[in-house]
Amino acid sequence: MNIKNRQTDDELILAIETSCDETAAAVVRGGTEILSNVIASQIESHKRFGGVVPELASRHHTESITWIVEEALKEAELTLVDIDAVAVTHGPGLVGALLVGVNAAKAIAFAHGLPLLPVHHISGHIQAARLEREWQYPALALVVSGGHTELVLMEEEGRYQVIGETRDDAAGEAYDKVARSLQLPYPGGPHIDQLAKTGTANIAFPIAWLEAGSYDFSFSGLKSAVINTLHNTRQRGESLAPEDVAASFQKSVVEVLTTKTKRAAEAYQVKQVVLAGGVAANQGLRNAMEAAFQGTDMELTIPPLSLCTDNAAMIGAAAHIQWKQNQRAGWDLNGTADLALT
Amino acid sequence: MKILAIDTSTHVLGIALADEERIVGTYVTNFKKNHSLRLMPAIDYLLKELNVKPEELDAVAAAKGPGSYTGVRIGVTTAKSLAWALGIPVYGISSLQVLARNGKHFGGFICPFIDARRGQVYTGLYKIGRDYSVETVAEDRIMLLEEWLAFLQEKQEPVLFLSQDWEAHEDTVRRTLTDLAVQGEKADMLPRPEELALLAYQQGEAIPAHLLVPEYTQPTEAEKKWLAEQEGKKDA
Numbered sequence: 001m002n003i004k005n006r007q008t009d010d011e012l013i014l015a016i017e018t019s020c021d022e023t024a025a026a027v028v029r030g031g032t033e034i035l036s037n038v039i040a041s042q043i044e045s046h047k048r049f050g051g052v053v054p055e056l057a058s059r060h061h062t063e064s065i066t067w068i069v070e071e072a073l074k075e076a077e078l079t080l081v082d083i084d085a086v087a088v089t090h091g092p093g094l095v096g097a098l099l100v101g102v103n104a105a106k107a108i109a110f111a112h113g114l115p116l117l118p119v120h121h122i123s124g125h126i127q128a129a130r131l132e133r134e135w136q137y138p139a140l141a142l143v144v145s146g147g148h149t150e151l152v153l154m155e156e157e158g159r160y161q162v163i164g165e166t167r168d169d170a171a172g173e174a175y176d177k178v179a180r181s182l183q184l185p186y187p188g189g190p191h192i193d194q195l196a197k198t199g200t201a202n203i204a205f206p207i208a209w210l211e212a213g214s215y216d217f218s219f220s221g222l223k224s225a226v227i228n229t230l231h232n233t234r235q236r237g238e239s240l241a242p243e244d245v246a247a248s249f250q251k252s253v254v255e256v257l258t259t260k261t262k263r264a265a266e267a268y269q270v271k272q273v274v275l276a277g278g279v280a281a282n283q284g285l286r287n288a289m290e291a292a293f294q295g296t297d298m299e300l301t302i303p304p305l306s307l308c309t310d311n312a313a314m315i316g317a318a319a320h321i322q323w324k325q326n327q328r329a330g331w332d333l334n335g336t337a338d339l340a341l342t
Numbered sequence: 343m344k345i346l347a348i349d350t351s352t353h354v355l356g357i358a359l360a361d362e363e364r365i366v367g368t369y370v371t372n373f374k375k376n377h378s379l380r381l382m383p384a385i386d387y388l389l390k391e392l393n394v395k396p397e398e399l400d401a402v403a404a405a406k407g408p409g410s411y412t413g414v415r416i417g418v419t420t421a422k423s424l425a426w427a428l429g430i431p432v433y434g435i436s437s438l439q440v441l442a443r444n445g446k447h448f449g450g451f452i453c454p455f456i457d458a459r460r461g462q463v464y465t466g467l468y469k470i471g472r473d474y475s476v477e478t479v480a481e482d483r484i485m486l487l488e489e490w491l492a493f494l495q496e497k498q499e500p501v502l503f504l505s506q507d508w509e510a511h512e513d514t515v516r517r518t519l520t521d522l523a524v525q526g527e528k529a530d531m532l533p534r535p536e537e538l539a540l541l542a543y544q545q546g547e548a549i550p551a552h553l554l555v556p557e558y559t560q561p562t563e564a565e566k567k568w569l570a571e572q573e574g575k576k577d578a
């Protein structure tokens with residue numbers, strides 16, 4: 001089939017994202033202008049299980065995918081005939097969930113002879129910043145979410161270099177587990193953030209700095225320390241103020257994230273720093289990052305909350321680079337659970 | 343009326359293009375290799391060979407399960423997305439019915455089945471009518487093979503078994519049904535996408551693409567556990 005390939009940089013991209021528990025579709029023009037951004041969250045369905053059930057997520061995606069894509073086009077007041085390319089998250093994520101988006105995107109692109117743009121989920125989180133403001137290179141992104149904690153260096157457009165990552169739990173994962181032991185509802189991150197605001201960070205939890213010069217992270221020790229402390233005080237028949245536990249835990253997480261980001265930003269002499277991913281919605285982290293970069297000549301960009309959590313507009317923004325660089329996927333595109341960022 | 347039929351509910355990846363009741367082309371592999379990766383290139387290949395453009399299609403048919411959860415989802419998602427994008431309807435047909443059609447010259451009961459692990463099978467009971475229509479005797483389900491065989495034995499009539507997983511279960515079947523069990527011919531053990539296309543045309547109900555969903559025959563493990571816990575709480 002002849003694939004359409006309109007030469008333009010204000011292309012209309014239909015983007016699809018199904019890597020975890022949000023079925024999302026969006027239309028983005030030229031990588032910066034959001035014409036629609038539709039998200040069907042499955043949180044209500046997974047809540048009773050205290051976490052995302054992969055098989056259930058895949059089932060929900062299959063049920064709602066075409067409805068969501070249709071809604072995205074409707075909100076953008078467009079039809080498929082107007083679209084220049086279809087972009088889709090092909091990893092990393094839950095493989096069964098990824099497959100739904102990938103197969104839907106392939107079928108839609110095939111039906112209309114449209115180019116297919118394969119997008120890495122993390123590049124999407126990072127490029128959400130471009131929906132706010134143009135990049136200045138070199139740039140550094142701290143991506144924090146339920147599944148990821150990564151420091152990504154970008155020396156030029158479309159080139160991603162992971163300079164630090166978590167060696168065990170993702171920051172968001174630690175939040176959810178600590179929240180569970182504080183008996184807060186799922187997902188726990190936002191609840192801890194709320195609670196921390198009213199507490200005092202008066203418990204000294206450990207921070208894993210790892211070896212000197214490393215930009216990697218580790219949160220499992222901290223997570224265990226919090227859970228053990230809670231357990232031991234309960235055993236002694238005592239209790240700790242949950243807001244103080246939340247504040248102390250959050251302080252440890254925020255301190256290591258902020259310090260390592262700042263150190264890397266200085267070492268690589270970056271011009272711009274971006275905070276991205278679902279945990280970027282955390283007020284404690286936002287405040288600390290703002291304080292850390294205030295008065296420096298590095299510009300800090302934090303996308304609005306709605307673009308930090310999983311969505312398809314960020315996938316459309318990231319796909320713009322692939323559109324410009326003429327990177328296309330074939331009909332054999334597949335979902336990859338542990339796709340590397342390059 | 344051109345129908346594109348897609349079946350990825352088992353190891354068999356099958357695609358057929360039919361123009362009403364004329365089968366124009368098929369693509370079939372029986373090969374345990376990634377359906378997600380191979381399905382769209384195969385559709386592209388078949389349509390190109392047949393000189394048919396996607397916009398010339400009038401409907402898409404999918405084997406909607408039961409079968410491998412992931413496999414079924416790949417076929418169903420591709421079928422509904424393709425149909426939605428083209429503005430044409432879809433047919434969702436039971437993957438067991440598709441297999442049952444391979445017994446169209448057998449007079450008695452037809453039992454297609456797919457292994458579902460832990461002694462269970464996805465199965466149903468069918469008969470073929472005079473006009474080769476598939477008539478359901480017992481609805482598709484997931485069941486312990488032993489229990490299912492006890493049900494079949496009560497009928498005291500020959501049953502034709504059609505399954506890629508026949509060999510693994512042959513002894514169990516023969517132990518219960520003895521000479522009432524009829525083994526399908528080797529080539530008939532694999533689902534044929536052309537039968538799916540014909541079933542859609544002859545017996546299927548065209549529905550809007552959005553409404554096509556897989557038939558899993560059971561909730562997820564997590565939901566089953568949760569439901570059991572709720573029952574437990576009620577009893578306590």
Ligand SMILES: [Zn+2]
Nearest residue numbers: 121145278310
């Ligand atoms: Zn994410």
